[in-house]
Amino acid sequence: MDALKQKFAEKAAALFQENRAMLKEHGDKIIDQVAIRQLYGGMRGMKSMIWETSELDAYEGIRFRGYSIRELRKLLPKAPNCKEPLPEGLFWLMLVGEIPSQEEVNWLTEEWKKRGELPARTTAMLDAMPADTHPMTQLSMGILSLQNDSVFAKRYEEGMPKNEYWDAYYEDSMNLIAKLPRLAAYIYRRTFHNNEHIAADPSLDWGANFAHMLGISEHADFKSLMRLYLTIHADHEGGNASAHSTHLVGSTLSDPYYSLSGGMNALAGPLHGLANQEVIKWILEMVEELGTDTPTNEQITEYINQTLEAGKVIPGYGHAVLRQPDPRYIAQRHFAEEYIKDDAIVSIVWKLFTIVPPILQDLGKVKNPWPNVDAHSGALLMHYGLKEFSFYTVLFGVSRAMGVLAAGVWSRALGMPLERPKSMTSKAIKEFLKKSTVEG
Numbered sequence: 001m002d003a004l005k006q007k008f009a010e011k012a013a014a015l016f017q018e019n020r021a022m023l024k025e026h027g028d029k030i031i032d033q034v035a036i037r038q039l040y041g042g043m044r045g046m047k048s049m050i051w052e053t054s055e056l057d058a059y060e061g062i063r064f065r066g067y068s069i070r071e072l073r074k075l076l077p078k079a080p081n082c083k084e085p086l087p088e089g090l091f092w093l094m095l096v097g098e099i100p101s102q103e104e105v106n107w108l109t110e111e112w113k114k115r116g117e118l119p120a121r122t123t124a125m126l127d128a129m130p131a132d133t134h135p136m137t138q139l140s141m142g143i144l145s146l147q148n149d150s151v152f153a154k155r156y157e158e159g160m161p162k163n164e165y166w167d168a169y170y171e172d173s174m175n176l177i178a179k180l181p182r183l184a185a186y187i188y189r190r191t192f193h194n195n196e197h198i199a200a201d202p203s204l205d206w207g208a209n210f211a212h213m214l215g216i217s218e219h220a221d222f223k224s225l226m227r228l229y230l231t232i233h234a235d236h237e238g239g240n241a242s243a244h245s246t247h248l249v250g251s252t253l254s255d256p257y258y259s260l261s262g263g264m265n266a267l268a269g270p271l272h273g274l275a276n277q278e279v280i281k282w283i284l285e286m287v288e289e290l291g292t293d294t295p296t297n298e299q300i301t302e303y304i305n306q307t308l309e310a311g312k313v314i315p316g317y318g319h320a321v322l323r324q325p326d327p328r329y330i331a332q333r334h335f336a337e338e339y340i341k342d343d344a345i346v347s348i349v350w351k352l353f354t355i356v357p358p359i360l361q362d363l364g365k366v367k368n369p370w371p372n373v374d375a376h377s378g379a380l381l382m383h384y385g386l387k388e389f390s391f392y393t394v395l396f397g398v399s400r401a402m403g404v405l406a407a408g409v410w411s412r413a414l415g416m417p418l419e420r421p422k423s424m425t426s427k428a429i430k431e432f433l434k435k436s437t438v439e440g
């Protein structure tokens with residue numbers, strides 16, 4: 001058994017026992033109440049699942065196993081001559097709750113290299129798809145095409161006992177995460193670069209190799225950006241749509257391939273991960289409409305108002321949970337301040353930060369007027385030459401896989417059951433209200 005798996009096995013066995021005792025003693029304690037508003041309002045704030053890998057605070061933002069993004073940029077192991085963390089280190093942290101050593105991270109990098117090859121059937125399937133198929137559709141289908149090799153599905157069929165589910169889930173998750181950069185790079189190159197592919201570079205880590213296979217190798221800084229990007233997008237506790245979808249599908253004991261594909265379909269929605277594509281599209285349309293890439297504050301204000309008057313949302317702003325600027329936005333801004341001088345689109349992104357919030361606030365209904373992670377990412381990618389914005393959510397997906405699959409291994413280890421909440425009809429709500437009025 002490898003060292004990561006061994007460490008996980010020990011931690012998971014301990015927590016399983018702890019939870020069992022805790023549930024026996026406290027299982028009936030009430031931890032939350034549900035208001036009718038929440039049933040109609042996307043279940044905001046309802047405590048309803050266990051997610052070990054990260055937790056979101058509305059004001060402080062995401063913490064991975066207790067560590068903020070600022071702390072992780074300092075503490076996680078790094079590649080030589082790079083200030084940004086290696087995403088492999090975050091996966092280790094999410095899985096076992098400990099900041100890994102450089103040696104442990106190097107082991108993981110090598111392990112993912114060994115597991116990274118794509119089967120020929122996957123590339124053949126992608127090649128058979130129309131080139132204008134959205135990259136997220138290609139990603140979701142590409143992941144499903146890998147399912148034939150699921151260790152979990154095979155062992156389940158052979159009668160695997162429950163206490164081994166996590167082990168098979170771990171193997172599939174490691175294989176799948178290892179292959180995702182190649183799958184995503186293949187999608188990118190076939191869709192936008194004449195189906196001309198770039199072989200993996202065995203000397204590079206997971207994130208840098210991804211940057212290399214995309215073909216954006218002119219600037220060494222792009223590799224640093226990829227490491228940062230893949231780290232900060234990985235997880236956002238369990239309730240967000242991509243995590244929750246992956247979790248729900250996994251709870252049926254569908255294997256990690258089916259589960260992640262489901263999660264990616266949720267990430268592909270414009271209110272969720274697709275917002276990063278929408279942000280840059282919206283900015284480029286503004287630049288085109290105004291005929292300048294240095295618009296004045298008045299021009300930007302006018303454009304924002306037009307968008308709102310057309311009944312649309314301002315992409316990259318607002319959040320279901322956060323009530324402050326997203327620390328993932330801030331981390332990307334710091335990166336831009338350090339590495340990028342004088343970029344017109346980046347400057348517009350920064351102007352939006354001061355112009356959008358008061359306008360949204362004045363609407364009187366937006367709970368969070370601040371930017372989220374998607375408000376900044378596209379401008380950074382554009383700067384380095386990754387201009388094909390319909391691909392942006394695929395990058396998000398490659399990163400998100402680490403969080404949701406690490407959480408999936410935990411769900412199997414903790415014996416999480418089939419997810420099956422109760423739904424109600426509006427008629428039943430009315431009857432409930434009538435009854436509660438009568439009863440006072």
Ligand SMILES: CC(=O)SCCNC(=O)CCNC(=O)[C@H](O)C(C)(C)COP(=O)(O)OP(=O)(O)OC[C@H]1O[C@@H](n2cnc3c(N)ncnc32)[C@H](O)[C@@H]1OP(=O)(O)O
Binds near residue numbers: 272316321372
């Ligand atoms: C990785 C991520 O998923 S981060 C989020 C990415 N998504 C976006 O950036 C899309 C733009 N933002 C939004 O649509 C929303 O803020 C969401 C979907 C992120 C959160 O939705 P909610 O939790 O429902 O937000 P909230 O409670 O503030 O919504 C209240 C009202 O404000 C509106 N609102 C919220 N954000 C915005 C915005 N950016 N622009 C305009 N209106 C907004 C909502 O549409 C809603 O209007 P309605 O009552 O007429 O339907």
Ligand SMILES: O=C([O-])CC(=O)C(=O)O
Binds near residue numbers: 236239240242
């Ligand atoms: O938390 C959410 O609802 C959305 C989000 O920012 C993410 O999933 O990264």
